[in-house]
Amino acid sequence: MQRNTKQREAIKAVFSGSDRPLSVNEVHELATGLVPGLGVATVYRNIKALADDGWLEVVVMPGEAPRYERGGTDHHHHFHCTGCERVFNLEGCMGRMESLLPKGFLMESHDLTLTGRCDSCAAK
Amino acid sequence: MQRNTKQREAIKAVFSGSDRPLSVNEVHELATGLVPGLGVATVYRNIKALADDGWLEVVVMPGEAPRYERGGTDHHHHFHCTGCERVFNLEGCMGRMESLLPKGFLMESHDLTLTGRCDSCAAK
DNA sequence: GTCGTTGCAAAGCGTTTGCAGCCTA
């Protein structure tokens, strides 16, 4: 990653302006609004490069395409709404998960995903 | 799902004999040992049907093909080893995650994945 | 005998890659 192009700037801007994980498709559509004609391959290439850099992190839900969000932000987890299929960020954590580890296992990180209905879907 | 074929029996047997989530490929290879000539499409079709039935559940790790395990077993979580890439089952849970929910959100289920080194990889 | 199931091969679909031209530094 050595040069700043308007395509890369647009892709980064899209992520910086979002408070929830985005799919490649969403990024492509949003960034195309900033840089018309933007190719999908460019989005894939940049997302991959940014993820390798740690600037982005991957968020995966079973049976769905991977989403990406800014890495290095405050430690947080995710909420997956079964109604609108959106993914929200949650604040806080529970800690003390080492108690679940079998003997000899070492924990480097953990990932927690809650599933249910977001406020607007629960209201229906 | 109405008939019992030797292919379906083999696929179910493979899952019943495993204590960790398996990928489609692993299932295909193991089941082919029981039913030579087993087609991949058959494995996909049966896994999908069994998952719809709830007999199987999906386990997903970022950037990897989905794995499947018997559903309806004791509530448990997973450990993903960064050394051998295997996925292990963990016993126990932490509970009280509702405290992380924003107002108005309803939780239906949760999923926790720990990442690190399994005992044999940690020993190296 | 019926019709769900299977194996094969073709089709799909999201993602990656090769390449010639573009454009940042």
Place this chain on the structure above:
DNA sequence: TAGGCTGCAAACGCTTTGCAACGAC
């Protein structure tokens, strides 16, 4: 000007689907 970056289209790999034959009930 050099070589990283882009857009396009072809290639890829995994998963799904169409179809004729098979076999469980």
